[in-house]
Amino acid sequence: VRVGNSGLEFSKIILACMSYGTLVWQDWVLELSSTLDLCNYDHGTTTFDTADAYSNGLSETIPGKAIKQLNLPREQLVIMTNSHLGTGLAAR
Numbered sequence: 001v002r003v004g005n006s007g008l009e010f011s012k013i014i015l016a017c018m019s020y021g022t023l024v025w026q027d028w029v030l031e032l033s034s035t036l037d038l039c040n041y042d043h044g045t046t047t048f049d050t051a052d053a054y055s056n057g058l059s060e061t062i063p064g065k066a067i068k069q070l071n072l073p074r075e076q077l078v079i080m081t082n083s084h085l086g087t088g089l090a091a092r
Contacts, residue, residue, distance in 0.1 A: 010047040010078045015040060017048055020062050021055020029055055041072055051082035 002009050021029045050060045060081065067074060 008078070011045050013040070013045050014047040014049055014080075015045050015063075017050045017059040017063055018054040021058035025055040025058075041070070041077075046076055047078040047080065049080045049082075053082065 001012055019028070019030050021031070023029055023031060048063050050063060052060055054060075063079070066072075067077065
């Protein structure tokens with residue numbers, strides 16, 4: 001999907017990374033290795049939604065490690081993040 005005339009394109013399916021990280025953060029989180037299911041890249045997923053508040057930052061580090069391990073072309077990916085959210089135990 002192209003965003004106006006900006007040249008920015010994102011995939012129709014966006015991988016929301018809030019569910020990935022550690023059970024220490026929330027009991028419904030999926031504990032995954034850093035290779036995550038970014039293999040969806042092969043099926044057209046190029047856009048990822050993260051935030052430092054999700055799983056105390058693991059939501060951002062897991063995709064970063066996976067991008068590096070899988071040698072994905074960073075210039076073809078869109079990484080979205082959120083701001084103004086609390087982190088750590090105080091945010092619970």
